[in-house]
Amino acid sequence: MTEVALNYTTQESVEDYVTCLRTTYTTGKSRDAYARKFFLERLYSLVKDNEERFYTALALDLNKSKAEALSSEISPVLEEVAYFLKNYDQLTKDKRVKTRLSPNYTDTAFVRREALGVVLIISTWNYPLQLSLVPLAGALAAGNCAVLKLSEVSVHTSSLIAELLPQYLDASMYRVVQGGPEETQYLLQQKFDHIFYTGNANVAKLVMKAASEQLTPVTLELGGKSAALVDDNVDVQLVANRVAYGKFFNCGQSCVAVDYVLVPQKRLNEFIKAFRNTVNKWYGADPSKSADYGRIVTTRHFDRLLYLLNNRESGNVVFGGQTDRHQRYFAPTLVTGVNFNDSVLMSEEIFGPILPVVTYTDIEAAMGLINKNEPALALYLFSKKRSVIERVLAFTKSGGVTVNDTLLHQNEYALPFGGVGSSGMGGYHGEKSFQTFSHERGILVKKQRFEWLLNSRYPPSSAIKMVILRMALLTTPVKMFFIVYKRSVKYATIIILALLYFLKRNL
Secondary structure: OOOOOOOOOOHHHHHHHHHHHHHHHHHOHHHOHHHHHHHHHHHHHHHHHOHHHHHHHHHHHHOOOHHHHHHHHHHHHHHHHHHHHHHHHHHHOOEEOOOOOHHHOOOEEEEEEEEOOEEEEEOOOOOOOHHHHHHHHHHHHOOOEEEEEOOOOOHHHHHHHHHHHHHHOOOOOEEEEOOOHHHHHHHHOOOOOEEEEEOOHHHHHHHHHHHHHHOOOEEEEOOOOOEEEEOOOOOHHHHHHHHHHHHHHHHHOOOOOOOEEEEEHHHHHHHHHHHHHHHHHHHOOOHHHOOOOOOOOOHHHHHHHHHHHHOOOOOEEEEOOOEEOOOOEEOOEEEEOOOOOOOOOOOOOOOOOEEEEEEEOOHHHHHHHHHHOOOEEEEEEEOOOHHHHHHHHHHOOEEEEEEOOOOHHHHOOOOOEOOOHHHEEOOEOOHHHHHHOEEEEEEEEOOOOOHHHHHHHOOOOOHHHHHHHHHHHOOOHHHHHHHHOHHHHHHHHHHHHHHHHHHHHHO
């Protein structure tokens, strides 16, 4: 595949796209069950038929190996589409709800998931296939039309997606927008029914500000400084393997990558030795020659990482640190002796293959360090003690957690994935994606009878009507007593029955 240039979308085209999709949605075409399933099948074929072409494009953009591309790009899209096809009927089925108010006991209440309308999906460059087509699959499954804004950074993959989509999907169901910040800003001026954004916090603020002008709901998938906390009762080599996997996968350019690791002071030397062994075993003495080690996406991002490393306020590089700007190569780098308050290395998400190591002597203090930062998109904990695991889960906050491994909670699409606080809002994957791109419409179907019983709600009011209303709308004091003291009443009843049985046996 040769070098490509993206064809940026004009402002006039953006307006036409939104208008056309709004028309399609109004006709009900996108909400038709057959159409949804058909286009999901076509989306599956798009990726499956062109798997080798995507491997090539991803290698050109990020030097992704086939193994990395399969596990982080191809498989997530194919398996997400397969999930929606397999579970479509269950996902779209009306959910019956048991009524709570006594006047509605004989009536029908249910929740129906309905499409939102025309949604905007803004993808990003680090996983350009997954982060474009996984949310698109959720949007189409839920019955929406979608505008897909592709990344202008991962040009080869974005160009390939833009080329293939018209060959597999009906253009009346989606539109692709290509461009940079200017095109994105104009896109955000349009009226959408939902905006799904993946990227950094600074741009997310602009997205949210623009959405607020239209009162448009948003899903924001961001990042943060995701810590790996290592307890002292672990297999250090196993931990080194799994932390390295979570750090150097995609050359550290993952929103859930291990940003820094907290290691017990007494096990630091073991960790360094094990980590060095892992890197040498995986990538050899010179990782630049390894076909399994990625590259930084652009020289701009490369320069940012180099600045972080060279201008750090603390720590020593115990191995790694080699770079080649022309090749955008940045070696796997371990920095020990890092001060948690280092304003360069520890103030922002690293998003690259530099791993700071912070030591601790007390796990409570380590948890305190984690809580000094805003909640990250991920937290990783390595421990064999259930009590430690439960305590860390109880006294820290993050978008998701993987215990005794890294990255895998994001790969497990049975779990919802999303941030909290500054690491994002909302979530997706599997059923959560369907919920994100749907409106849960509460519906109550009343019967045209018992009007005499419902007359109490009509004016004029009276003492008798007030009594009837209180009986219909409020929980009785006796029932409330049993709700509050349910456990106590249960135990008292058991004791009384036991006493009665004992008395009966002895009288």
